[in-house]
Amino acid sequence: MTLRSLTKGLLGTAMGVLIAAGAGLTGAQAQDYTINIVFLANENDEDYDGSLVFEDWVESRSNGQIAVEIFPGGQLCGNPAECIEGLQSGVLDVFITTIGGLSNVYPPAQVMDVPYMFPNDRIAECALGNDSPFFQALGEGVLEETGNMRLMTIGNTGGWRNFATVGTQIQSPADVEGLRIRTISSEIQQELVRAMGGTPTPVAWPELYTAFATGVVEGSKNGITDIVGMSFHDHIQYMTLDGHAYMGALWWMNNDVYESMPEDLQRVVDDGFDRLRWTTIVMPQRRQIEAYNTFREAGGEIYVPTPDQMEAFRAAAGPVREWFVNNVDGGQEWLDRLDSAVADCEAEIYGG
Numbered sequence: 001m002t003l004r005s006l007t008k009g010l011l012g013t014a015m016g017v018l019i020a021a022g023a024g025l026t027g028a029q030a031q032d033y034t035i036n037i038v039f040l041a042n043e044n045d046e047d048y049d050g051s052l053v054f055e056d057w058v059e060s061r062s063n064g065q066i067a068v069e070i071f072p073g074g075q076l077c078g079n080p081a082e083c084i085e086g087l088q089s090g091v092l093d094v095f096i097t098t099i100g101g102l103s104n105v106y107p108p109a110q111v112m113d114v115p116y117m118f119p120n121d122r123i124a125e126c127a128l129g130n131d132s133p134f135f136q137a138l139g140e141g142v143l144e145e146t147g148n149m150r151l152m153t154i155g156n157t158g159g160w161r162n163f164a165t166v167g168t169q170i171q172s173p174a175d176v177e178g179l180r181i182r183t184i185s186s187e188i189q190q191e192l193v194r195a196m197g198g199t200p201t202p203v204a205w206p207e208l209y210t211a212f213a214t215g216v217v218e219g220s221k222n223g224i225t226d227i228v229g230m231s232f233h234d235h236i237q238y239m240t241l242d243g244h245a246y247m248g249a250l251w252w253m254n255n256d257v258y259e260s261m262p263e264d265l266q267r268v269v270d271d272g273f274d275r276l277r278w279t280t281i282v283m284p285q286r287r288q289i290e291a292y293n294t295f296r297e298a299g300g301e302i303y304v305p306t307p308d309q310m311e312a313f314r315a316a317a318g319p320v321r322e323w324f325v326n327n328v329d330g331g332q333e334w335l336d337r338l339d340s341a342v343a344d345c346e347a348e349i350y351g352g
Helices: 003-020 025-029 046-061 080-089 107-113 121-127 133-146 187-195 205-214 224-229 255-259 263-297 307-316 318-327 331-350
Strands: 033-038 066-071 094-098 149-165 180-183 199-202 219-222 238-254 301-303
Touching: 033 046, 046 066, 046 149, 046 263, 066 263, 080 094, 080 149, 080 238, 094 149, 107 133, 107 187, 107 238, 107 331, 121 238, 121 263, 121 331, 133 149, 133 331, 149 224, 149 255, 149 263, 180 187, 187 199, 187 219, 187 318, 219 224, 224 263, 238 255, 238 263, 238 307, 263 301, 307 318, 318 331
Parallel strands: 033 066, 033 094, 180 199, 180 219, 238 301
Antiparallel strands: 094 238, 149 219, 149 238
């Protein structure tokens, strides 16, 4: 069975359930457009919060011309590759990818995962904002490459990646040496661990708790809400807030669906994604307060590197920049483009 037939069947089943539940068939028929939003996270995730805000804005501001349907938890596709295929085929209207999840479709996107690229949230939000030249270039590049993936906004999915370890507190790059650090199947994230002398060890997310318990890995690179949400703090004892990667979330819309709408409704959709973006940025910051408290109450220790130690981390990660330039077509151009965006934002925000 093809993805298209499978997802259409699932979508039809889901719609049938809604109809059977008395979900207002007459009202649904009155809609001029319907947008389905699909993501793999559950309803406790900021992706869901952002989707709800988008739904409320778009349906109300379009005066009922647009209906929004939200499908969390992988209801219509089971993994990023399937979902991206569904988006490109037109079965899905909106899907979210991580930076790593996009890299197989468009390798230059990995530039956003170059370690220590963004010094803080304000600079990351500025450099990745919809009005930034970098955002525009990335959106144009992916649309040209795929023909139908339109970048709508870049939000956040879990804050920042930090080093988290079971038995060793990392205070400097030297402390990573010899450790088996879990990474996703992303070459650039694995290169960071190698650059610091560690052993990158890809482990599937559902298997990671057991990997910590059995010693398969001795650490990971995750945000605090993910760690606590998965009870990894049963084993992880130390976190180092080095913030080596901003966990960007890229929201995509099928370009044919977007362009089928008149300009006034396109503006409504654009504004809806802007509200979705800020919701996904703020919610992880709110949720991490309780997560850090839970981590501490379980005996976890949190370390914030000094300015000198942060300089050492950035220096140790230098080979990753070289890897990106040497292994990604147009790597230097994309690195310069994002460096320039960061510098412009620093000048705008802090002066100089």
